Amino acid sequence: MCTPLKTLNDSLSHRRRYMKHNFPINYSIRVYREEIFKLSNISRMRLKVEGLDELVLQRLWFQVNQGVLKKIIRVLPERHPSRSYTAELERRFRDAEGVFVQSHPAEVFQQELPEKIQDIWDQLTEEPDRVPESSWKSASPKSLVDSLCHTMFCLFSDCFVPTEAQQDYCG
Structure with missing residues (x-):
């Protein structure tokens, strides 16, 4: 599971550029409130x-950030300098998700989710025109990708060796 996440992290190191x-x-895109997935x-x-x-x-x-990456790609013009980077990031993200799914028994993904998590999941899969206006937020593409990175370090901490320079994202 760690190899594709480390590959994804290598790509994320270019997110500032x-x-x-x-x-x-101040450029921002509209996302569901739940898609601003922070520590x-x-x-x-x-x-x-x-x-x-x-x-x-x-x-x-995985569910939240897959949607976030797709929304970022959707707003980028075909010739935008960040489009190929974001598309590559999304491809590596899908690869990591595929390994994640394969590394767990199928029954795990069929288990009922806790009610609060199921509510978030349902909101993420809701049709955009059915989402109330109050559920939309604006966020910069960089802040969304930063959150993807920080939460990855937190949720998959076993895959990343802590260094002195690296902060504890779950602490």
Whole structure:
């Protein structure tokens, strides 16, 4: 499981160049509130959802960030300098998700999710025109990809050797 995540992390190391410098200042895209998946969301869910399994959070991480990457790609013009980077990031993300799914028994993915997690999952898969206006937020592509990176370090910490320079994202 760690190899594709490390490959994804290698690609994420270029996010400053492609996600910050190639967009106008204050550029943002509309996403569901649940797609702004930060470390604080993980901490809150761990506190509020009794017996929350790490695997459930990892599944949710894949679901959330898959949608985020697709939305970023969708708003980028064909010739935008960040489009090929984001498409490659999305491909590596799908590869990591494929390994994640294969590394667990199929029954794990058929188990019922805790109610709070199921609510988030349902909102993520809702048709955009059926989502209430209050559920939309604006976020910069870079902040979304930064959150993807930070939450990856938290949820898959076994795959990343901590260094002195690297902060503890789950702490």
